[in-house]
Amino acid sequence: MSKVMGKQWYRRYTGVQNRGINPQGFHVSQIKFYVFLVPLAVLMLLPIVYIFASAFKPPDELFAYPPRFLVSRPTLKNFTDLFSLLSTSGIPISRYLFNSILITIVTVAASIFVSSAAAYALSKKHFKLKQTLFAINTVALMFVPIAVTIPRFLVIENLNLLDSFWVHILPVLAMPVGLFLLKQFIDGIPDEVIEAAQIDGASDWWIYWRIILPMIQPAIATIAILTFQAAWNNAEISTLYINNESLRTLAFYLSTLTSTTTTGAAAVAGQGIAAAAALIMFLPNLVMFIFLQGQVMSTMSRSGLK
């Protein structure tokens, strides 16, 4: 009996099936890939495990020598400390958190509409400059925002956007990668669908709202993730364009934690609080990606640059 089972098992995992790209199940030829991937994955996870562990460590474990990587008696003290803490200028941390949440929600929503409307025009409308404008956007994929920090500052200063809520949002909205991915995805919708709607007398707006948007949900999920990361993790805008402390974000607050607690005992005490804050920064990204990863992958399969 067991001999037959063993034989079946052997044939199942060593035969021609399940070899090569995108297999349905396990095969002995995959073992070498696991041998390579598992140690690498563990190594790459270490810093993230460190954030999780330190965020829940009580003070005596943070001070422990030699330092221990994992937490043995988890506590929420670091989180309660973080939220009862005031920044040096007297702003409660919850204010930074609130700013970050509001800015991120508005940015993600606005970015979806701005990019998808433009992508719809570039993909399905007919006009003379269509190819040129798409080519310009493709060149802009290579744009490195950090290189033009200074002229951007001058532009924002002249538009009177310094120290305003909108300076967090407007510069992030024109995201060439986002437009590019959406346009590629809309290209996949057959023209006949739109022509049929036009014959039935549908307006452009109706087509965009009722046909395009529902059909490109995977691409929208992808843009949402990319914009979310750009907005939620952004500390530069608060540093460069905001002087009013109550308009700054959580990411900015975190960057001040590192510069004030660099040495001695304060550094160790601050570690737990900093790790708690780093965890609050990281978790929303992770949760969003876990839920939307299937949609992201289906968008990425159309991401090719010709």
Added chain:
Amino acid sequence: MQTELSEQTSVRVFSEPRESIARSFQKWLNREGSAYAFLFPYALLFIIFIVVPVLAAILLSFTFFDAIQFPHFIGLDNYIALLTQDDTFMKYVLPNTIQFAVIVGPGGYALAFLLAWVLAQLPRLPRTLFALILYSPSMTAGVAMAVVWRTLFSGDQTGYLNSFLMGLGLVSEPIQWLQSPQYLMTIMIVVTLWSSMGIGFLAMLAGILEINPELYEAAAIDGMSSRWQEIFYITIPSMKPQMLFGAVMAIVGTFQAGAIGVTLSGSNPTPQYAGQLIVNHIEDYGFLRYEMGYAAAVSVVLLLMVLFFSRVATRLFGSEA
């Protein structure tokens, strides 16, 4: 007679185009207006926050500008100074940037492709799990991670790396990882590679999974036996567009990551300029010394470098090549 005729024609010439300009504008509006209406918000923001800053950087790079007086034109002086007088740039910043860019750019890109290829050989569930693990570092914010790196690489014996190495007996006293010019660059490269499996990596993974399996079967029948042949003759040629997208993302990511040295060491300039990259040089001149014209010239050089490397990638993977 003749004057009358010419008057008539001139009147016609004068009035007809006017009417037709209005009419053709109306026609244009009917035909293309809605397209521009959909494009308008994006185009406006694109012009304000991308086109204008780039043009301003180019213009400013030909001026002397200290942020107080109005910029005045000095021709190519900034570029000449950059090439002939800026010792820091030539001795540290440029070699550092090239070293960093070559290892993190092509190195990270090759690693991303290799990992994507390996993941594609696994069934769906483990593949998704590993993809999530490899992608998750790219979701962390640079500034948030500074907290983590400073503890892991802390210079006294309480630092994790020092404690670990001393426990193994490999080093006898703690090493100032982030403050010593010897190690800073290596750590910068490791940290950047760690967080570089972003959307370029996902695009390549998706590209590999999209390839028609019949291509591999046909090749196997034709006698192709090694995995390496498969990669170079089937996988890469079949997913050139994703390879190019991944390459552009790798190049941009590499130059965008330039602030890492300052984040890690906590100072600009970095200790003995060991981790000084072109982005830090721009910040140093622009925001610390207020020589904005000069900083703009360095920005233009940076943008040209990105453009140049992207052209190389297009040559390698572009469809016209």
